[in-house]
Amino acid sequence: MPQSPIRKLVPYAEAAKKKGRIVYHLNIGQPDIETPDTSRNAIKNNALKVVAYSHSAGNETYRRKLAEYYRRFDIHVDYSDILITTGGSEAIMFALLSCLNPGQEVIISEPFYANYNGFAIQAGVTVKPITAKIENGFGLPSMSEFEKLITPKTGAILICNPNNPTGYMYSRDELNALRDIIKKRDLYLFADEVYKEFCYDGREFVSVMHLEDIAENVVVLDSISKRYSACGARIGSMVSKNKTVIGTALKFAQARLSPPSYGQIVGESAIDTPDSYFDDVLVEYTKRRNLVVSTLNKIDGVVCPTPGGAFYVAARLPIDDADKFCRWLLEEFEYENQTVMLAPMTGFYSTPGLGKDEIRLGYVLNVDALAKAMTCLEKALAIYPGRTMQTVVSDKAR
Amino acid sequence: MPQSPIRKLVPYAEAAKKKGRIVYHLNIGQPDIETPDTSRNAIKNNALKVVAYSHSAGNETYRRKLAEYYRRFDIHVDYSDILITTGGSEAIMFALLSCLNPGQEVIISEPFYANYNGFAIQAGVTVKPITAKIENGFGLPSMSEFEKLITPKTGAILICNPNNPTGYMYSRDELNALRDIIKKRDLYLFADEVYKEFCYDGREFVSVMHLEDIAENVVVLDSISKRYSACGARIGSMVSKNKTVIGTALKFAQARLSPPSYGQIVGESAIDTPDSYFDDVLVEYTKRRNLVVSTLNKIDGVVCPTPGGAFYVAARLPIDDADKFCRWLLEEFEYENQTVMLAPMTGFYSTPGLGKDEIRLGYVLNVDALAKAMTCLEKALAIYPGRTMQTVVSDKAR
Numbered sequence: 001m002p003q004s005p006i007r008k009l010v011p012y013a014e015a016a017k018k019k020g021r022i023v024y025h026l027n028i029g030q031p032d033i034e035t036p037d038t039s040r041n042a043i044k045n046n047a048l049k050v051v052a053y054s055h056s057a058g059n060e061t062y063r064r065k066l067a068e069y070y071r072r073f074d075i076h077v078d079y080s081d082i083l084i085t086t087g088g089s090e091a092i093m094f095a096l097l098s099c100l101n102p103g104q105e106v107i108i109s110e111p112f113y114a115n116y117n118g119f120a121i122q123a124g125v126t127v128k129p130i131t132a133k134i135e136n137g138f139g140l141p142s143m144s145e146f147e148k149l150i151t152p153k154t155g156a157i158l159i160c161n162p163n164n165p166t167g168y169m170y171s172r173d174e175l176n177a178l179r180d181i182i183k184k185r186d187l188y189l190f191a192d193e194v195y196k197e198f199c200y201d202g203r204e205f206v207s208v209m210h211l212e213d214i215a216e217n218v219v220v221l222d223s224i225s226k227r228y229s230a231c232g233a234r235i236g237s238m239v240s241k242n243k244t245v246i247g248t249a250l251k252f253a254q255a256r257l258s259p260p261s262y263g264q265i266v267g268e269s270a271i272d273t274p275d276s277y278f279d280d281v282l283v284e285y286t287k288r289r290n291l292v293v294s295t296l297n298k299i300d301g302v303v304c305p306t307p308g309g310a311f312y313v314a315a316r317l318p319i320d321d322a323d324k325f326c327r328w329l330l331e332e333f334e335y336e337n338q339t340v341m342l343a344p345m346t347g348f349y350s351t352p353g354l355g356k357d358e359i360r361l362g363y364v365l366n367v368d369a370l371a372k373a374m375t376c377l378e379k380a381l382a383i384y385p386g387r388t389m390q391t392v393v394s395d396k397a398r
Numbered sequence: 399m400p401q402s403p404i405r406k407l408v409p410y411a412e413a414a415k416k417k418g419r420i421v422y423h424l425n426i427g428q429p430d431i432e433t434p435d436t437s438r439n440a441i442k443n444n445a446l447k448v449v450a451y452s453h454s455a456g457n458e459t460y461r462r463k464l465a466e467y468y469r470r471f472d473i474h475v476d477y478s479d480i481l482i483t484t485g486g487s488e489a490i491m492f493a494l495l496s497c498l499n500p501g502q503e504v505i506i507s508e509p510f511y512a513n514y515n516g517f518a519i520q521a522g523v524t525v526k527p528i529t530a531k532i533e534n535g536f537g538l539p540s541m542s543e544f545e546k547l548i549t550p551k552t553g554a555i556l557i558c559n560p561n562n563p564t565g566y567m568y569s570r571d572e573l574n575a576l577r578d579i580i581k582k583r584d585l586y587l588f589a590d591e592v593y594k595e596f597c598y599d600g601r602e603f604v605s606v607m608h609l610e611d612i613a614e615n616v617v618v619l620d621s622i623s624k625r626y627s628a629c630g631a632r633i634g635s636m637v638s639k640n641k642t643v644i645g646t647a648l649k650f651a652q653a654r655l656s657p658p659s660y661g662q663i664v665g666e667s668a669i670d671t672p673d674s675y676f677d678d679v680l681v682e683y684t685k686r687r688n689l690v691v692s693t694l695n696k697i698d699g700v701v702c703p704t705p706g707g708a709f710y711v712a713a714r715l716p717i718d719d720a721d722k723f724c725r726w727l728l729e730e731f732e733y734e735n736q737t738v739m740l741a742p743m744t745g746f747y748s749t750p751g752l753g754k755d756e757i758r759l760g761y762v763l764n765v766d767a768l769a770k771a772m773t774c775l776e777k778a779l780a781i782y783p784g785r786t787m788q789t790v791v792s793d794k795a796r
Contacts (some may be wrong), residue, residue, distance in 0.1 A: 007652065035449045043660065044442050051433045051630040051664065086484050086632065089654040097520065102500075117654030122495065123521060232449040232659030234484065234632075254405065255516030256487040261630030262441065262660035266449065 004114050005323050005347035012330035013341050022338040023330070024373035029164065031311065033229040033284070035266070036277050042269035043262060051261055056253040058084020058237075062268040066237060069271045073196065075209040075220075079240055083249050084259045084267070088194050088223030088236035092116065095156075095219045095238060096123035098248040099188045099247055104155035107145070109141060111314065111348030111355060113164050113192070128154070129350035134316050134358065137305035138166035140174040146181055156188035157181070159208075160222035162195040165348045165360040166314040167289075167307020169199060172206045179211040179230065182218075188245075189214065194223040194236075195310040197278055200286050203308045215241040226311075228270045267318045285311055288363035288370055295374040299381055301389070312362050314345060320386035323361050335379040338372060357388070402512050403721050403745035410728035411739050420736040421728070422771035424759045427562065429709065431627040431682070433574035433664070434675050437574050440667035441660060449659055454651040456482020456635075460666040464635060467669045471594065473607040473618075479639055481647050482657045482665070486592050486621030486634035493554075493617045494521035496646040497586045502553035504588070507539060509712065509746030509753060511562050511590070526552070527748035532714050532756065535703035536564035538572040544579055554586035555579070557606075560593040563746045563758040564712040565687075565705020567597060570604045570748075577609040580616075587612065591707040592621040593632075595676055601706045613639040624709075626668045631661035631782065644748060683709055686768055693772040699778055699787070712743060712758050718784035720744055720757050726782060733777040736770060755786070 006027055016023050057063065063079040070077055085091040092115075100106065102124030108116060110129040120127045129151050146157070157178065162169045170178075182189045191208040199205045208218045223236035240246055253259075289306075292313055296304040301318030319325040322344035329339050343362075344356030345388045363370060381387065414421050455461065461477040468475055483489040490513075498504065500522030506514060508527040518525045526547050530536045544555070555576065560567045568576075580587045589606040597603050606616045621634035638644055651657075687704075689728055690711055694702040697715030716725045722744035725736050741760075743753030763769060779785065 003649070004652070030450050032448065034447050040446070040449075043444065046441065048438070048630070049432050050428075050430065051438075051628040052428050053629040086658075087655060093654075102522065113651045115655075118650065122520070122650070122653075124500065231450040231451040232446070232656060234656070234658040251401065252516065252520070253522075254402070255513045257485060257493075257513075258630060258632070260484075260632040260658040260661055262664075263658055266660075328754075 005326075005344045008323075009326055009330060009341065012327055016330045018337060021334055021339065024338065024340045024365060024369060024376065026363070026365065026373055027341045027343040028364065029226070029362055030231055030311070031226065031229045031364050032366065033281055035086055035230045036228055036270055038273050039228060039230065039266045039270045042265050046262070046265055048261065052259055053258040054264060055099040056258055057084070057250055057263070058259050059264050059268070060262050065268055065271050066318055070239070073205070073207060075207055077209070077239055077241065081239055081246060083238045083246060084264060085236040085238055085253075086256070086259050087234040088192065088221055088225060089119070091221040091236045092222070093119045093122065094249040094252050095190050095221060096120060096125050097252055098245050099219065100125050100155040101251065103153065105151065105153045106156045106158050107146065107149050108155060108158045108350070110350050111138075111161060111165050112159050112350070114347045116158065117350070125155070127350055131136065131354065132166070132168070133352060134303060134305065134314070138163065138168040138314060140170055143177050143181055150185055154185070154187060155346070156190055158190040158192070160192040162198060162307070162309025164195065164310055164338055165312050165343070165345065166305075167310045167312045169308035171202055173202070175206050175208065175211060179214055182214050187215050187217065188219060190219050190221060192221045194221070194226050197227050198282070198285060198311055199291060199309045200282070201308065205309075217242070219245060219327060224267045224270060228266070228273065230270065233266040234260050235263040235267040254293040276397065285363065287367055289313070291367060292361060292363050292374065295378070299378050302381070311364060312360050314358055314360050315384055316358050317381065317386045319357055319381070321356055324386060325384060326359065328386075329380055333380050335376045336360075338376050340373045340376045340380070403742045406648065406721075407724055407739065410725055414728045416736060418589060418735065419732055422736065422738045422763060422767060422774065424762065424771060425739040426762065427623065427624070427710075427760055428629055429627045429762050431679055432669040434626055434668055435630045437626060437628065437664040437668045438672050440663050444657065444660070444663055451656040452659055452662060454656055455648055456480070456657050456660050457666070460662050463666055463669050468637070471603070471605060473605050475480045475607070475637055475639065479637055479644060480652055481636045481644060482662060483634040483636055483651075484631040484654070484657050485617055486590065486623060487513065489619040489621070489634045489636040490588075490590070491520065491587050492647040493619060494518060494523050495650055496643050497617065498523050498553040501551065503549065503551045504554045504556050505544065505547050505552060506556045506748070508748050509536075509563050509743055510748070511558060514556065515748070520557050523553070524746065525748055529747075529749060530564065532567070532703065532712070533702060536561065536566040536712060538568055538576065541575050541579055545704070545744050548583055552583070552585060554588055556590070557590040558590040560596060560705070560707025562593065562708055563710050563741070563743065564703075565701075565708045565710045567601055567706035568604065570602070573604050573606065573609060577605070577612055580612050585615065586617060587615050588617050588619060590619045595625050596680070596683060596709055597707045598680070598687060599706065603707075607627060607637070622665045622668060626664070626671065628664050628668065630656050631664040633661040633665040683720040683761065685765055687711070689765060689768055690759060690761050690772065693776070697776050700779070705744045708761060709762050710758050712756055715754050715779060716786045717755055717779070717782060718786055719754055722733070722784060723782060724757065726784070727778055732777050733774045736774050738771045738774045738778070
């Protein structure tokens with residue numbers, strides 16, 4: 001597997017810090033928000049004497065409570081439709097392994113979460129990218145584009161909603177169109193819905209579980225990592241009404257024995273997190289998003305669609321090469337002894353050459369730090385030697 | 399993947415319990431011993447506010463401390479030679495993925511830990527079994543047998559020492575012979591050494607890391623699950639001096655982001671577990687092993703080699719079919735409203751037809767419960783309808 005463009009930057013970030021420079025890390029998906037007290041206290045008060053294997057599908061009490069949690073989103077599943085996984089990562093892996101054979105293809109709208117590639121390689125599955133364009137605010141490509149990519153080898157379509165890396169939220173219309181293709185071609189629809197708590201401006205979250213008549217085709221990939229800022233707990237879930245899929249995934253789950261016991265305590269107790277936690281988080285993230293989007297769009301030559309969800313923005317910058325620019329920020333640039341670390345979008349595209357003038361920025365720092373980081377970015381773009389002319393885009397994306 | 403013979407028994411065990419029957423679970427590798435206080439207290443006193451991703455290779459503090467731990471076994475590695483994994487399971491998976499290409503073969507001495515099969519399937523690697531015989535106490539098959547199996551497709555040999563499911567401990571001579579083949583054929587040697595703390599009668603544990611001149615070929619697969627009775631922490635490690643192997647495995651580790659944070663706290667603090675913990679555990683397990691082995695060998699027609707390590711015995715019983723017998727124990731047999739759940743050895747052999755008169759028994763219950771379980775087993779063998787004549791074995795195995 002090739003090394004990701006973000007990973008390649010790590011040594012430069014370390015070198016910058018060694019020089020005493022403040023580096024604002026906007027390159028990652030690790031929120032700075034505290035894990036809810038409810039969960040941290042559950043861990044501190046746990047009564048495990050023997051830290052034993054749990055059921056391979058996860059503790060039944062947790063699965064039942066998770067079914068209750070999904071009901072709040074109008075997602076009606078039985079606990080037996082849920083498999084607790086070691087992070088969302090394992091849910092992705094199990095879905096690929098359980099639904100597809102080696103040699104089959106999965107269509108994914110690019111830019112996409114780069115690690116999908118690693119899991120596809122492990123499962124022997126080929127990723128067929130379909131490009132979402134910044135000119136359309138990264139909306140779902142048209143169904144005719146999907147149809148063009150479908151071959152007898154196609155086994156599934158994978159979406160991430162709200163989207164990482166673009167923050168785009170799919171509308172009900174887009175999802176219904178997708179549903180029609182899934183039904184017509186009898187494909188699996190995998191949906192990574194780990195950011196569903198992060199929807200802004202009153203936007204409605206539509207789960208693939210809400211789509212009519214394709215219950216047997218749908219597999220939801222979920223995780224508590226972002227929802228409760230509990231990335232290190234390594235707890236996710238795979239949800240499907242398709243008993244054969246869950247049954248097959250259970251065999252892979254049995255091979256790895258069980259998901260982490262302490263993580264399951266975090267997950268189960270987190271379901272009792274008071275609504276006020278999310279209210280505060282949403283207020284905070286909305287402030288951050290607004291700051292980032294408005295600052296970026298004021299900079300000459302920058303295009304940044306306003307994302308409806310998650311905690312990322314994907315922006316086009318007036319630069320020659322995002323990998324070079326991100327490295328230059330760390331290696332050569334400083335403004336009042338500060339700089340910023342961004343993720344080049346090249347790593348999120350599967351089609352070579354795409355994303356060369358795009359970066360992803362996670363608004364995972366508080367507003368003060370973010371404001372300083374945005375100032376750095378503005379100053380940097382003003383003097384970057386590889387700066388290009390102003391980008392021309394349609395009005396639609398603004 | 400086919401369902402394992404042990405899994406198939408689970409519904410029968412549940413049905414027996416529903417009837418109010420006491421079932422002694424000797425079918426599993428889940429010790430009843432308490433996880434050390436040191437670790438449980440470290441979890442209770444943890445100061446994590448944001449349960450964040452750790453480094454994909456595991457926390458550096460933990461890896462450094464683990465290197466220190468290995469030094470106690472005369473295993474000299476740098477922290478950078480260690481990758482923290484999500485259980486020993488992931489260490490096996492990473493070793494297969496990092497060292498072998500799909501289509502390559504790994505030779506494993508059977509009977510072996512059944513989940514190796516599942517990981518090999520996921521990695522696209524073919525398992526070539528080489529049979530260890532109960533007549534030889536399950537010692538390592540001769541090197542000429544190994545030579546016969548080696549083809550241009552062979553990429554590695556995998557051993558488990560002390561062995562699950564047989565409890566056999568490989569001698570220095572056996573390991574040196576293996577070393578010669580590894581060196582001559584330039585193969586990888588994977589060694590699952592998760593039971594290395596469980597060695598009886600003063601036997602010397604020899605790690606593959608002690609073998610001369612094959613440092614680049616050796617990968618150790620380790621776990622804290624058995625060592626500290628912390629199966630649910632899901633923490634293991636992959637250790638190799640081969641920088642390319644560790645570098646490749648790190649890429650797979652990066653795809654799944656990080657090992658569990660709380661589990662790493664368990665693992666790191668466990669290294670300070672006082673020696674007295676292991677002294678007590680060894681005394682306890684030795685008592686249990688002696689009870690089981692001596693009772694079994696007194697039963698007419700039973701052959702049970704005395705294992706040098708781990709906490710399993712593999713025995714030949716005077717029965718027609720181990721799967722049937724184990725099911726019969728749960729479905730039809732009872733003695734004073736008690737029965738026993740065993741693991742049929744059929745699931746530990748890759749060669750069809752082998753293990754039909756063998757069972758694995760984990761001595762994971764206290765001596766009183768074990769004694770009752772052994773009485774059940776003796777009574778059961780006396781009346782089992784599929785009982786065969788007494789088995790004839792050489793003296794060597796006794």
